[in-house]
Amino acid sequence: MADLVGGARLSLLRHPAAAPLAVLAAGLAGSAHLYVTDPHEPGHLLPRCPFRFVTGLLCPACGGTRMTYDLMHGQFAAAWADNRALLLAAPFALALLGRWMAEGLRGRRWRPAIGVRGQAVILGLAVTWTVVRNLR
Numbered sequence: 001m002a003d004l005v006g007g008a009r010l011s012l013l014r015h016p017a018a019a020p021l022a023v024l025a026a027g028l029a030g031s032a033h034l035y036v037t038d039p040h041e042p043g044h045l046l047p048r049c050p051f052r053f054v055t056g057l058l059c060p061a062c063g064g065t066r067m068t069y070d071l072m073h074g075q076f077a078a079a080w081a082d083n084r085a086l087l088l089a090a091p092f093a094l095a096l097l098g099r100w101m102a103e104g105l106r107g108r109r110w111r112p113a114i115g116v117r118g119q120a121v122i123l124g125l126a127v128t129w130t131v132v133r134n135l136r
Helices: 002-013 018-035 050-055 064-072 076-082 084-105 116-135
Strands: none
Touching: 018 064, 018 084, 064 076, 064 084, 076 084, 084 116
16 A cells, blocks of 8 residues: 555656646745745845855846845836846746646646757846846
């Protein structure tokens, strides 16, 4: 009986919906914590940017925690000021998560197909944004 239960548990973890559901659950848990924790005030249990810690420069995602907090509280202008590029990219990331979730729930594995040109464009935009925001 234990083998049957263990085998069933293992097959559930291998289901195509397991990973997107885990990402969604982690995102909801993190969002719940962030909703009641203002990252604009010091002294909270929130992750620090390792790139900024090491270099002192802003990475392409710096300000993302503050941006998310501001969005959850309806402060769109403040979210825009925190990180414009990440705010513009967020709907695409949510669409990818939604597609991954939908395909997983249908029992299909899905990975976005981003070609070499697409990867180069994304990397170029991230590097450009990093340089521009550190020169301001």
